[in-house]
Amino acid sequence: MTIDYTEFFSTEAKLRKASVMKMPVQEDGISLFTxxxxxxxxxxxxxxxxxxxxxxxxxxxxxxxxxxxxxxxxxxxxxxxxxxMNSQGTSFFRKWCKQHIIDFHEPNYNNWDFLVEAGATQSTDAILRTFCDPGDLVLTDNFTYPCFVESCKPLRVEIVPVDVDSDGIDPKQMDEILSELTKKPKFYYAVPVGHNPLVA
Structure with missing residues (x-):
């Protein structure tokens, strides 16, 4: 099942259009766009x-x-x-990544894809810019990845911390926070595995 996420897009994401670099070229033509x-x-x-x-x-x-x-x-x-290169990465690296995901992670549905990014900070910045406008709220673990916090600040995205322990988030506090918020948060940013300092 394909989910349409466009209703959650930020103003910036909604203003983005397909790149002019993808304009078609006649069969015998030479593209000077790229x-x-x-x-x-x-x-x-x-x-x-x-x-x-x-x-x-x-x-x-x-x-x-x-x-x-x-x-x-x-x-x-x-x-x-x-x-x-294409923003998705080289064709041979994408082919290797896809096979690695199939072999080691075994996705249990067919309609999946992936993005190659330079690292976690670039990824979180892209996600924040795609889904958040200035003043939007995001929930996160009270101990979280420092670069996520660093990415939120210049985009003026407000962080609401939620207590966590070695079992994950505190559901009681999460319920209290959601009950008291005056606007709906855009998402919850969690560190689901290898959480430092909660997991040795």
């Missing part, structure tokens, strides 16, 4: 990486060599990694 450097501008055609192997419990070293096909300008993983 400003992609010509493949011949990249002097790197291959990479070699030494790494410690997981199957040896990270005690033995192996070498991975990647080389783009010769005579095929603008083809291959090295070229794609060096070139301006």
């Amino acid at each position: 400003g992609l450097p010509h493949p011949d501008c990249f002097p790197i055609k291959g990479l070699s990486i030494d790494y410690l192997t997981p199957d040896s419990k990270f005690t033995k070293q192996s070498t991975l060599s990647i080389k783009d096909p010769e005579g095929q300008s603008g083809q291959g993983n090295v070229y794609e990694a060096l070139q301006y």
Whole structure:
């Protein structure tokens, strides 16, 4: 089942439109929209990486060599990694991530997708900007990720802390807070696993 979240979008998110970089190009045309450097501008055609192997419990070293096909300008993983890329990441990395999720996390529904981000702070900033306007409320653990708090401040999103212990949130206090709030919070930001300092 697909859920339509657009009713929860912030003003900023509602103002965003599809990128002009996605404008169609005629079959024989050359797009100048994206400003992609010509493949011949990249002097790197291959990479070699030494790494410690997981199957040896990270005690033995192996070498991975990647080389783009010769005579095929603008083809291959090295070229794609060096070139301006889709905001969703390189195609080969997305393929690996998707297979990893299937193999190790086994989603129990089919209509799922994922985003590749630079880290938790970029992710929380994107979520806050998508769903929150200045003055909106978000609930969070009273011990929470400091960069989440840091992301809320410049966006003028108000944080309402909720007590937590090693079993999770305090439901009694959550009920009291929700009863007393004059406006509905946008969401609850929680650290569900590996919570420091609550979990050793």
